Amino acid sequence: MHKPAKPMRARGAAKKPRQPETPGAALRAEAARALARVVFEGASLRSALADANPRIADSRDRALLAASLFAASRWWLRFDAALDALTEKPLPAKARNVRALLVIGIAQLAVLGLVEYAVVAASVDAVRVLGQPHYAGLVNAVLRRFLRERAALEAKLDENPVTRHAHPRWLIDAIARDWPDHVDAILAANNCEAPLTLRVNTRRGERAALLEKFRAADIQAAAHADLPDAIVLSASTDVTRLPGYADGAFSVQDGAAQRVVDLFDLRDGQHVLDACAAPGGKTAHLLERAKVDLVALDSDPSRLPRVHDNLARLGLGAIVLAGDAATPDAWWDGRPFDRILIDAPCSATGIIRRQPDIKLHRRGADIAPLAANQQRLLDALWPLLAAGGRLVYATCSLLRAENEALIAIFLDAHADARALPLPEQFGHAAGSGRQNLPGEGGMDGFYYALLEKNS
Numbered sequence: 528m529h530k531p532a533k534p535m536r537a538r539g540a541a542k543k544p545r546q547p548e549t550p551g552a553a554l555r556a557e558a559a560r561a562l563a564r565v566v567f568e569g570a571s572l573r574s575a576l577a578d579a580n581p582r583i584a585d586s587r588d589r590a591l592l593a594a595s596l597f598a599a600s601r602w603w604l605r606f607d608a609a610l611d612a613l614t615e616k617p618l619p620a621k622a623r624n625v626r627a628l629l630v631i632g633i634a635q636l637a638v639l640g641l642v643e644y645a646v647v648a649a650s651v652d653a654v655r656v657l658g659q660p661h662y663a664g665l666v667n668a669v670l671r672r673f674l675r676e677r678a679a680l681e682a683k684l685d686e687n688p689v690t691r692h693a694h695p696r697w698l699i700d701a702i703a704r705d706w707p708d709h710v711d712a713i714l715a716a717n718n719c720e721a722p723l724t725l726r727v728n729t730r731r732g733e734r735a736a737l738l739e740k741f742r743a744a745d746i747q748a749a750a751h752a753d754l755p756d757a758i759v760l761s762a763s764t765d766v767t768r769l770p771g772y773a774d775g776a777f778s779v780q781d782g783a784a785q786r787v788v789d790l791f792d793l794r795d796g797q798h799v800l801d802a803c804a805a806p807g808g809k810t811a812h813l814l815e816r817a818k819v820d821l822v823a824l825d826s827d828p829s830r831l832p833r834v835h836d837n838l839a840r841l842g843l844g845a846i847v848l849a850g851d852a853a854t855p856d857a858w859w860d861g862r863p864f865d866r867i868l869i870d871a872p873c874s875a876t877g878i879i880r881r882q883p884d885i886k887l888h889r890r891g892a893d894i895a896p897l898a899a900n901q902q903r904l905l906d907a908l909w910p911l912l913a914a915g916g917r918l919v920y921a922t923c924s925l926l927r928a929e930n931e932a933l934i935a936i937f938l939d940a941h942a943d944a945r946a947l948p949l950p951e952q953f954g955h956a957a958g959s960g961r962q963n964l965p966g967e968g969g970m971d972g973f974y975y976a977l978l979e980k981n982s
């Protein structure tokens with residue numbers, strides 16, 4: 528039967544006016560989309576944040592976006608599990624933006640301590656911005672139930688190590704196996720925010736002079752007690768607005784990464800290889816330390832513009848090459864190096880506080896292939912070192928398979944190599960090297976070994 532057509536609205540007839548959005552609804556919708564990309568599509572937190580940022584006009588909103596994404600990624604494994612207890616039936620797979628929105632809402636309540644009614648109202652409105660208004664009631668109910676039942680729910684989540692520490696099982700087990708006396712401290716440090724640490728470009732000026740400039744600009748900062756070039760800021764800030772940034776007076780770099788270059792006795796005129804150089808943090812530090820002739824190599828050409836940009840801002844120069852460090856025939860001119868730095872690609876399990884999405888993306892099965900690649904780099908680069916030359920092997924991993932176990936295998940196989948002792952005032956002895964654990968000295972987790980070739 529022919530259905531009668533719906534009557535058309537006369538032109539100009541009044542449409543029901545759309546309610547204005549609750550403040551913060553658009554921001555939360557943006558955060559939910561970004562977090563869903565991180566959790567469900569494997570995007571890195573940094574890239575998801577960088578993509579979302581330009582869509583947020585206000586700088587305070589951008590700060591809230593970053594804080595929300597970090598807190599929700601850091602605690603995903605806890606608060607996502609909480610959703611199972613807070614919903615009558617599982618959320619459908621296609622509702623992943625809503626799932627992300629709910630975890631963000633819970634993180635804003637439980638971690639960031641935002642005002643309850645504002646979080647609930649803005650999250651409810653955010654599902655409309657996300658185009659899924661039929662979830663408004665559910666979002667409202669789940670967040671209110673979380674507030675009502677929070678104490679009992681959190682006690683339940685604390686019973687399971689995965690939801691207590693918001694770390695995957697394989698990683699908790701690996702840390703317990705490798706650092707049995709430090710498990711709780713490591714897991715707790717991984718869930719803390721990292722301080723903002725700068726490295727002074729000593730080619731451009733002394734640390735004391737830069738600290739004085741910061742003081743004059745009312746910026747709270749202090750010299751790091753153990754690291755000659757490091758300044759620690761009391762609060763996170765947009766570093767591009769700090770005095771001296773445009774002139775290359777400093778770079779952002781964690782203290783543990785700065786220690787790598789401190790381990791070399793660099794002298795002017797040395798021929799140096801930075802074998803895994805991008806984005807150039809340690810390349811620049813090496814060049815700031817001495818007038819060395821440096822080759823900066825990285826296998827990923829797309830990361831090399833960052834090396835060039837960093838060196839240009841800091842007023843430094845190096846030969847920057849794209850190439851696989853494990854196949855030197857393709858890029859090496861045959862001139863031995865006095866110093867080689869292998870800042871190896873690794874599991875990054877030492878920098879989880881800065882990149883909490885590592886907990887969501889890294890798998891236990893990744894470790895063996897990473898270690899095989901690290902061994903391959905070390906074996907291939909050793910012949911390029913001059914007799915009497917030194918090589919630093921460093922990773923931002925906590926796992927022995929990528930660190931001391933690998934160095935032990937290397938030393939067994941190379942009679943012309945010996946490990947030099949490292950300063951004992953930092954970290955822990957780890958085979959022939961040393962390990963800083965996350966949070967120790969305010970720094971990231973890092974492993975270091977210093978090897979010398981017999982003359």
Ligand SMILES: C[S@@+](CC[C@H](N)C(=O)[O-])C[C@H]1O[C@@H](n2cnc3c(N)ncnc32)[C@H](O)[C@@H]1O
Pocket residue numbers: 784802803804805806807808809810824825826827830850851852853870871872873904
């Ligand atoms: C830990 S990051 C280096 C960070 C850098 N040293 C810094 O301080 O800024 C590891 C780097 O190794 C590079 N890489 C991975 N495999 C490589 C290989 N076979 N040869 C050279 N570079 C490699 C990656 O592209 C990545 O940029």
